[in-house]
């Protein structure tokens with residue numbers, strides 16, 4: 415079953431097209447890793463898929479309420495504990511997977527600590543644990559392993575693998591190899607947009623709201 419499909423998509427940032435003519439699809443059980451140098455447009459593409467900015471052209475198809483988006487920011491509730499943060503999201507998404515998420519991202523020992531007191535890597539683990547409580551099938555993740563040590567990267571890779579095995583899918587921008595043999599790579603270089611002086615598109619100005627999580 416196809417969970418996400420993208421046809422002839424053009425995305426823009428700051429009023430300029432950055433990627434054009436993109437097409438790909440993501441089936442249940444599959445992971446797709448976006449590759450490309452800094453500035454090619456990985457974040458712009460993910461923000462567009464998450465609905466934070468409109469595409470310049472093309473079509474995005476996805477079942478309703480299928481996506482969980484993890485941005486650069488962890489978007490935690492600073493004064494709530496680790497457990498309370500997860501319970502908050504579980505209430506929003508009407509799931510009951512807080513205990514499993516605490517275990518999967520190795521957060522048990524930290525469950526009563528306020529989010530603001532966590533280290534950067536611990537905050538990121540909590541940010542990723544939120545994905546697990548959404549119960550949503552399509553994970554769209556921007557540099558999910560930033561700040562994680564090797565053991566935590568392995569935990570995250572295991573969580574992705576379990577998500578795929580249970581019928582989910584994942585689209586990720588990451589510069590590191592997660593060791594997911596089932597992941598495909600999408601090289602964005604061929605889709606780099608031409609500059610306006612060479613006939614490339616101009617888009618509307620977009621503001622810089624970076625919703626941490628949807």
Ligand SMILES: Nc1ncnc2c1ncn2[C@@H]1O[C@H](COP(=O)(O)OP(=O)(O)OP(=O)(O)O)[C@@H](O)[C@H]1O
Nearest residue numbers: 427428432450451452453454455456457458459622
């Ligand atoms: N708020 C903004 N206003 C104008 N231009 C922007 C803005 N944010 C990003 N850009 C530009 O849009 C282009 C695409 O940026 P984007 O963040 O999508 O790249 P990226 O592939 O995610 O890069 P990285 O690997 O460094 O995270 C870059 O040329 C960048 O300079």
